[in-house]
Amino acid sequence: MPPVIDKKLCNYCGICYNMCPQDIFSFDKKQKKAPEVAYPYECWYCGACVVDCPKAAVSLKLPLPLHIVPSPALYGPPGPEDDEALKRAAEFSRSIERSSVEYKQGRKPRI
Amino acid sequence: MKKTRIQEHTCDICVVGAGLAGCMAAIRAAQLSDNVMLVDKSHPERSGCAGTGLDHIWGYFPEVQRREGVSLGEMVEDHIQNVAHGLVHKKMLHYIAATSYDRILDLERFGAKIRFEDSTLPGKLRLQYQMHACRNTLHFQGRDVKRILSKAVRKQGTHILDRVMVTELLLKDGEIAGAVGLGTRDGAIHLIRAKAVVMATGRANRLYKPYPGLPFAIRMPPALTGDGKAAMFRAGVALINMEFLSIPGRWSSKNLIRGGGLPTGSYQPPGIGVNALGEVIRKRNHDVGSKTVYGTAKTFATGKSFQGELQDGRGPIYADMSWGSEEDQKYMLWAIENEGLGPGFLHVMDRYGLDFRRHKIELWPIEPEHSAAAAGGPIVDELCQTTVPGLYAAGDEAGGIPGSVAPGAFTMGYLAAESAAGRADKVKTTPAGKGEEQVVAFCNDILNRSDGDPWEDAQQAIHNIMTDYNVHIRSETMANRGLESLEYLENTMRLTAANSHELTHCLEMRNLIECGKIIFRSTIERKESRGKIFERKDYPEQDDTNWFCFLGQKMESGKITFRKHVP
Numbered sequence: 001m002p003p004v005i006d007k008k009l010c011n012y013c014g015i016c017y018n019m020c021p022q023d024i025f026s027f028d029k030k031q032k033k034a035p036e037v038a039y040p041y042e043c044w045y046c047g048a049c050v051v052d053c054p055k056a057a058v059s060l061k062l063p064l065p066l067h068i069v070p071s072p073a074l075y076g077p078p079g080p081e082d083d084e085a086l087k088r089a090a091e092f093s094r095s096i097e098r099s100s101v102e103y104k105q106g107r108k109p110r111i
Numbered sequence: 112m113k114k115t116r117i118q119e120h121t122c123d124i125c126v127v128g129a130g131l132a133g134c135m136a137a138i139r140a141a142q143l144s145d146n147v148m149l150v151d152k153s154h155p156e157r158s159g160c161a162g163t164g165l166d167h168i169w170g171y172f173p174e175v176q177r178r179e180g181v182s183l184g185e186m187v188e189d190h191i192q193n194v195a196h197g198l199v200h201k202k203m204l205h206y207i208a209a210t211s212y213d214r215i216l217d218l219e220r221f222g223a224k225i226r227f228e229d230s231t232l233p234g235k236l237r238l239q240y241q242m243h244a245c246r247n248t249l250h251f252q253g254r255d256v257k258r259i260l261s262k263a264v265r266k267q268g269t270h271i272l273d274r275v276m277v278t279e280l281l282l283k284d285g286e287i288a289g290a291v292g293l294g295t296r297d298g299a300i301h302l303i304r305a306k307a308v309v310m311a312t313g314r315a316n317r318l319y320k321p322y323p324g325l326p327f328a329i330r331m332p333p334a335l336t337g338d339g340k341a342a343m344f345r346a347g348v349a350l351i352n353m354e355f356l357s358i359p360g361r362w363s364s365k366n367l368i369r370g371g372g373l374p375t376g377s378y379q380p381p382g383i384g385v386n387a388l389g390e391v392i393r394k395r396n397h398d399v400g401s402k403t404v405y406g407t408a409k410t411f412a413t414g415k416s417f418q419g420e421l422q423d424g425r426g427p428i429y430a431d432m433s434w435g436s437e438e439d440q441k442y443m444l445w446a447i448e449n450e451g452l453g454p455g456f457l458h459v460m461d462r463y464g465l466d467f468r469r470h471k472i473e474l475w476p477i478e479p480e481h482s483a484a485a486a487g488g489p490i491v492d493e494l495c496q497t498t499v500p501g502l503y504a505a506g507d508e509a510g511g512i513p514g515s516v517a518p519g520a521f522t523m524g525y526l527a528a529e530s531a532a533g534r535a536d537k538v539k540t541t542p543a544g545k546g547e548e549q550v551v552a553f554c555n556d557i558l559n560r561s562d563g564d565p566w567e568d569a570q571q572a573i574h575n576i577m578t579d580y581n582v583h584i585r586s587e588t589m590a591n592r593g594l595e596s597l598e599y600l601e602n603t604m605r606l607t608a609a610n611s612h613e614l615t616h617c618l619e620m621r622n623l624i625e626c627g628k629i630i631f632r633s634t635i636e637r638k639e640s641r642g643k644i645f646e647r648k649d650y651p652e653q654d655d656t657n658w659f660c661f662l663g664q665k666m667e668s669g670k671i672t673f674r675k676h677v678p
Contacts, residue, residue: 021153021162021334022327023274023295023612039612042327044334045367047455048157051254060459065323066366068463073433073471074389085397086436089380092397094442095230095237095250 002043002060003050009057010034016049016058025049113558115551116299120272122148123535124528125290125305127277127339130159131517132506133311134260135214135524136531140309141267143532148303149269150292152276152312152615153334155261159313160332160507161517164254166449167239168517169247170211174233181245183209189243190514196642198352198659198678200511202493206526211518214525215249221263224252229438240396242514254449275301278338278618280308280346280502281544287501288544290342293554293618298611300551306501306538307531310489311524312339313507314357315626317619319478319582320574323366326567330361330368330452330477337481338618339508341625343489344666346546349498351490351510351661351676353626354633355482355644356582362417362428365475367459370451379443381435384417385471386425392417395434417474429471440467479582481630482644486513490663490676495527498665501534503527511661511678550618557617563605566616572600573623580631586649587635594631597624629664636673637662 002024003016017027017035022042027035034057037043045066049058078086090096124140126133129151137149151158171183187208191199219225226235241248264271274295281289281304289304315337316329327333344350363369384393392415417428432443444467447453460466481487488510489497497504504510505527506520515523557563580593601624608614639654640646660675 019154019157021158021332023153023334041325042333044327044329044332044452045455045459046157046163046332046452047458048163050458051163051454052157059462060455062367062459062463063325065325066328068364068367068459068465068472070465071429071471071473073467073469074385074431075383075434076468078434078436082434085395086439088397089395089435089439093239093380094438095227095232095239095246097231 002040002045002063003037003058004061005034006057006059007034009055011055013054015052015054019048019052021046021048113555115554115558117302117551118294118299119302119304120148121304121541122146122270123305123541124148124307124309124531125150125303126309126311126528127290128152128159128310128312128508129155129261129264129271129273130311130313130506131161131165131256131260131520132508132524132527133159133309134257134264135217135521136309136311136505136528137264137269138260138267139525139528140532141264141269143529144535147269148272148305149264150272150275150277150290150303152274152295152338154273155264155271156258158257158332158334161253161256161451162332163454164449164451165256165517166253166446166453167241167248167250168211168215168521169241169243170215170249170518171208172212172234172236172238172247172249175236175238176245176247179245186243186245186247189245193244194242194514198661199513200491200678203491203512203523204515206493207512207515207519207522210522210525214518214521218256218259222259223256225249250446252449254454272301272303276338276615276618277303277312277342278622279342279546279550281546282346282499283542283544285347285499286542287499288542291547291550293550293611293615295611295615298614300547300554302547304541304544306541307534308502309524309527309531310339310343310502310504310508311506311520311527315340315481315623317570317623318481318573318577318627318630320578321368321478322475323368326570326574328368330363330370331480336619336622337626338622339504340488340629341622343497343499343502343504344625344629346499346502347666348489348502349663349665349674350488350629351663352482352487353629353664354637354662355487355641357480357482357486357644360418360643361477361480362474363477364430364456365427365473367456368477369453369456379432379446380439381432381443381467383431383434384474385429385431386420387427388425390425392420392428418476428474430474431471432467433469433471443467478578481626486510490661494530495523496530501538503530553618553621554614557606557608557614560605560607563607566606566608566613566620569600569604569606569620570616570623573597573620573627576600577627577630581627581634585634585645585647590631590634594628597627597631600624632671633662633664633673636664
């Protein structure tokens with residue numbers, strides 16, 4: 001069952017049922033029961049039910065073919081020799097204004 | 112004999128599909144017109160491509176790009192040449208580029224956070240490189256962009272009709288008169304009579320076989336099945352570029368497929384692509400310089416490709432995102448949390464004990480996608496008007512503006528609504544159109560069948576036919592066989608449905624088959640190859656003399672006609 005609802009936490013608000021873009025839940029507000037996953041194979045694993053649940057009662061369980069098989073990382077945190085590279089990375093990707101010299105030169109599109 | 116119940120609605124403007132384009136259209140339409148209805152197959156709060164987030168949107172930000180020496184015209188020309196390879200609706204593209212920033216400011220007014228203290232750029236905007244050669248893609252807090260837009264839609268007083276799948280259009284004397292939908296929960300046929308209709312149902316995402324083997328394990332929303340394109344085609348609208356694929360050669364995390372957020376996205380400072388030997392195949396962004404995700408620039412600065420590494424026996428490929436300062440890591444997690452399937456991805460990583468500092472993520476090529484991002488669909492004029500009067504298209508629904516993506520959705524949605532409001536003002540009374548007969552008969556047949564074919568079987572057959580005859584080897588003979596196979600399927604399948612949820616899927620099969628047939632017919636007609644998006648074995652060369660055009664296909668009195676449109 002892709003989304004798993006913790007029945008102890010569920011407050012029967014029906015938000016997951018209302019929001020789900022794939023409409024995989026079944027729910028009847030009058031019954032005061034947690035929604036059921038009626039169509040588990042139609043889950044997109046988008047996580048809408050997880051982020052919108054006011055009680056944090058929903059979690060996603062992956063079917064086996066969708067698991068990410070763990071593999072150790074090669075790099076890990078940078079060392080002191082990476083200071084210059086970290087600065088350039090921050091400039092490139094984190095909206096830090098570069099020196100005025102570079103601005104005067106301008107960037108031209110590849111056309 | 113079971114019969115579907117019919118429920119009628121009347122409005123001035125009907126907007127179909129409540130993604131980014133549809134929501135923006137509904138908001139603008141309600142500012143200009145009294146009686147607006149927004150119809151969605153799912154629920155506007157989390158539906159469409161940006162359902163669980165949109166963290167980036169390109170535009171022209173004069174305060175930054177002008178200082179960096181890039182004019183609006185140059186940015187548009189960059190898109191024309193490097194993203195669209197010349198084949199693009201230039202006036203619409205210019206409109207999108209020029210007004211995207213205005214719509215971003217609308218988003219801010221609706222409540223989205225777009226400014227950040229850590230940015231030293233004017234306006235505290237976080238701007239990144241994405242598909243253009245300048246820093247013009249705003250990174251913003253968009254996980255809840257659809258909830259924010261839905262709130263703005265409701266504030267305008269728009270009537271929202273959710274869980275209704277529009278699958279047909281109503282016409283009166285060749286002009287638009289409304290839309291026909293199936294209630295995915297109530298099972299009723301909804302006749303929505305309108306003076307103008309804006310179509311914004313997006314792409315057909317379930318045409319090709321997904322590699323993990325599960326039909327819904329795809330990058331883009333599986334709820335989108337080309338319903339708008341199929342409905343418009345049946346209503347006589349000319350569709351263009353339906354023969355093209357969208358950016359083949361995309362890579363994603365293996366098994367749990369996601370879109371942005373991995374090093375193939377442009378904005379991850381720690382991200383690096385490595386092969387199984389640990390050799391760097393894709394450098395970090397700051398080592399690469401400006402690049403495009405569409406491949407013409409220096410995506411793989413090492414001169415090696417992911418696919419080449421696989422073929423040469425050095426696969427698999429991994430995204431190693433373990434480097435970077437704490438701030439870089441934090442920024443990356445923020446970006447992933449705000450984009451597309453990112454919230455689900457982070458949740459799953461947490462639950463299964465994975466983290467970017469300790470684990471690299473295996474990448475795998477994803478299944479092809481149909482010509483999307485506003486490339487294949489109805490041809491539209493400068494006002495988003497299709498070839499049927501009163502019918503407009505916006506966002507990924509429209510054809511001819513590849514790579515327009517989120518800005519295309521917002522700006523075209525806004526423009527289409529203005530056009531629709533103008534039309535609604537001129538039409539005195541809502542026309543009594545027709546067009547529901549076929550879909551009512553289709554549904555009634557299914558409801559009265561006790562044993563037959565489940566929709567899942569039809570979906571599998573469509574996946575097989577489209578992948579076998581439209582992707583692996585494309586030629587006239589293969590496309591002809593694909594067309595025969597879809598027609599056979601259409602005539603042979605006897606779908607059954609236990610409830611309205613399954614009946615919805617049956618109608619989706621009808622629309623996917625319609626889209627597939629259009630794709631095969633246009634594939635046969637376009638006698639050339641055109642880069643990676645259209646490779647034919649029997650016409651391997653690009654032929655600009657004869658085929659530098661949008662190939663339009665339409666149905667007139669049951670007959671298929673083609674027409675070349677000059678972009």
